[in-house]
Amino acid sequence: xxxxxxxxxxxxxxxxxxxxxxxxxxxxxxxxxxxxxxxxxxxxxxxxxxxxxxxxxxxxxxxxxxxxxxxxxxxxxxxxxxxxxxxxxxxxxxxxxxxxxxxxxxxxxxxxxxxxxxxxxxxxxxxxxxxxxxxxxxxxxxxxxxxxxxxxxxxxxxxxxxxxxxxxxxxxxxxxxxxxxxxxxxxxxxxxxxxxxxxxxxxxxxxxxxxxxxxxxxxxxxxxxxxxxxxxxxxxxxxxxxxxxxxxxxxxxxxxxxxxxxxxxxxxxxxxxxxxxxxxxxxxxxxxxxxxxxxxxxxxxxxxxxxxxxxxxxxxxxxxxxxxxxxxxxxxxxxxxxxxxxxxxxxxxxxxxxxxxxxxxxxxxxxxxxxxxxxxxxxxxxxxxxxxxxxxxxxxxxxxxxxxxxxxxxxxxxxxxxxxxxxxxxxxxxxxxxxxxxxxxxxxxxxxxxxxx
Numbered sequence: 046x047x048x049x050x051x052x053x054x055x056x057x058x059x060x061x062x063x064x065x066x067x068x069x070x071x072x073x074x075x076x077x078x079x080x081x082x083x084x085x086x087x088x089x090x091x092x093x094x095x096x097x098x099x100x101x102x103x104x105x106x107x108x109x110x111x112x113x114x115x116x117x118x119x120x121x122x123x124x125x126x127x128x129x130x131x132x133x134x135x136x137x138x139x140x141x142x143x144x145x146x147x148x149x150x151x152x153x154x155x156x157x158x159x160x161x162x163x164x165x166x167x168x169x170x171x172x173x174x175x176x177x178x179x180x181x182x183x184x185x186x187x188x189x190x191x192x193x194x195x196x197x198x199x200x201x202x203x204x205x206x207x208x209x210x211x212x213x214x215x216x217x218x219x220x221x222x223x224x225x226x227x228x229x230x231x232x233x234x235x236x237x238x239x240x241x242x243x244x245x246x247x248x249x250x251x252x253x254x255x256x257x258x259x260x261x262x263x264x265x266x267x268x269x270x271x272x273x274x275x276x277x278x279x280x281x282x283x284x285x286x287x288x289x290x291x292x293x294x295x296x297x298x299x300x301x302x303x304x305x306x307x308x309x310x311x312x313x314x315x316x317x318x319x320x321x322x323x324x325x326x327x328x329x330x331x332x333x334x335x336x337x338x339x340x341x342x343x344x345x346x347x348x349x350x351x352x353x354x355x356x357x358x359x360x361x362x363x364x365x366x367x368x369x370x371x372x373x374x375x376x377x378x379x380x381x382x383x384x385x386x387x388x389x390x391x392x393x394x395x396x397x398x399x400x401x402x403x404x405x406x407x408x409x410x411x412x413x414x415x416x417x418x419x420x421x422x423x424x425x426x427x428x429x430x431x432x433x434x435x436x437x438x439x440x441x442x443x444x445x446x447x448x449x450x451x452x453x454x455x456x457x458x459x460x461x462x463x464x465x466x467x468x469x470x471x472x473x474x475x476x477x478x479x480x481x482x483x484x485x486x487x488x489x490x491x492x493x494x495x496x497x498x
Contacts (some may be wrong), residue, residue: 047076054079054091068192069204073343083110085329086465088452089348099464099476100454104266104414105324108370109300109465115330118369122361124215131158131358137296138359138496141367145326145337148307149372151316153337157351158359162297162323163191166199166260168353171320173258173291176345181251183244184260185220187268190295199260203433218247220261222271224407224418225426237274245284253288258318266298268458270416272409275381278313285412291318291341297334298414300373301325302466305412318342325466327366332357352432374466383466386473387412391462394477402484404491405430415462417484421491428458429491438490445486451479 047055057079067075080090086109088098101107108115122137130136142156157172159165170182184190188201197205199212219227221240228239248256259281265271278294285292294317299309303325306312310320318341323334357363374380387410395408395415406420406428419429419438430436439455446453454461460483464476 047077048439052091054081055057057081058091085109085111086468093116094450096450096452097464097472097476097479098452099462099480100452101463101465102329103324104298104303104454104461104463105329107325107466108328108373109467112328112370112373114373115328115366115369118365119330119362119425122365126361126431128357128363130356131354135359135361135364137361137364137368141359141364141371143166144368144371145322145335148311149320149337150308150311150314152339152340152460153316153320154340155338155343157336157338159323159334159336159355160332160357161191161334161358162295162321163193163334164355165297165321165323165336166190166194166293166295169321169336170195170199170258170260170291172319172338172342172346172351173293173355176342177257177291179255179257179290180214181216181256182214182258182260183216183218183247183251183256185262185265186217187220187222187271188262188265188295188307189267190260191263191297216247216251218244220265220271221273221277222269223274224271224409227411233274237277237280239294240274240277241280241284244281248284248288248290255289256288257288258293259285260293260295262295262297263299263313264304264411264414266414269418269456269459270410270414270461272411276311278315282315282317285318293317293319293321295321297321297323298325301370302380302383303412303414303463305387306380325370327363327370330370331360331363333360333363333367379466383412386468386470387415390470390473391415391477394474395462398481404484404487410462413462413464413466413468417460417462417480419458419460419484419487429487430458432457438487441490442483442487445483446479449479449482451476451483453480453483 047058080088082089087095089095145156146154149304184199186201188197190196197208198215201217221236224234230236282292294310296308300322316340320337327333354445388459399408403417406418406426421429429438454463
């Protein structure tokens with residue numbers, strides 16, 4: 046809905062519609078909400094409405110909006126040194142690399158900085174291909190690795206279809222997803238065992254000598270927050286080791302507090318060859334991503350040039366924001382807070398929703414990283430919207446949430462519960478109370494559709 050005519054928000058909206066080309070959208074079909082301000086866990090729209098941000102924008106404002114120490118760190122760096130090319134050493138870049146390397150598992154001690162998660166994944170795959178001399182990459186269906194040319198082909202959700210010519214050397218496989226098991230599994234243990242057997246069979250049938258890397262989100266994010274069964278990530282590591290394949294773990298969305306820890310791989314006791322990050326490293330205040338590099342890749346490029354780079358690799362403003370973000374998270378115990386909010390507030394409330402709302406098929410998550418699957422029938426598990434699409438039910442869910450003061454994150458037939466890692470218990474309960482009402486409205490629509498069928 047466009048803001049009131051004559052306001053500054055109306056001018057913003059008009060200029061947007063005249064000149065801005067939006068991601069993933071049919072340009073004439075959208076009416077983007079104007080955001081005029083944000084603070085902590087809230088944003089303010091162009092009509093002055095204050096909404097609780099349960100999306101963390103694109104699941105990246107991990108320490109909330111406008112954190113004063115991070116904002117000041119950016120301003121101070123701009124006054125001191127606003128930009129410098131990547132071939133020079135810079136104090137904030139060096140310090141950001143140190144802080145990140147200290148928190149990654151194992152020997153991931155070097156950092157190649159990028160501008161975001163998509164190019165981090167592109168460079169990680171390039172490093173793996175060059176180090177192994179092999180062309181193929183295996184990645185799972187129901188995944189998202191970015192929107193650039195190679196990254197969109199690594200992706201395993203429908204957004205890749207329009208860009209996928211089948212010539213990028215990517216082979217997709219099924220990962221574990223117990224609720225909608227591709228392996229007819231009835232337990233997590235069965236799902237894990239069968240998913241690993243499936244992956245190994247794909248490796249064998251593709252030819253292990255042709256496979257450079259397996260690329261996995263630590264926990265698939267936008268595609269559904271499907272928590273891997275215990276032992277799955279370690280099992281993938283073992284398969285990779287057996288065939289000389291590199292393991293790339295994509296922690297763009299899961300890293301830096303989202304699941305209540307620095308990295309999921311570390312929680313699982315798994316050391317990948319390469320680990321990609323972005324989003325939460327500085328809460329998205331300035332674009333930044335990167336690849337944490339293990340010993341095998343670092344040694345390969347010790348005396349031969351790496352054929353890749355970016356003008357803004359390790360930009361001082363972005364790195365200053367990362368340093369401040371990590372220091373604030375460490376000092377304030379943000380990871381432990383996110384863990385507690387997940388285990389004591391979000392998890393129990395969503396479990397209760399699943400018990401009383403017939404439209405809820407499953408809830409799952411960790412920390413402040415949760416998904417609610419919406420179904421029209423709990424027995425058949427029929428989703429209320431197609432994968433990669435939407436439906437009147439989902440549109441009404443979003444409309445209801447916004448009308449009640451909540452900014453939601455939705456994808457296909459799911460509502461994701463992904464507030465900032467710093468969300469207070471009171472704010473979390475406020476947002477969950479709104480979601481309870483939203484699900485009540487979805488229940489009504491589902492029951493009406495059944496009655497009319």
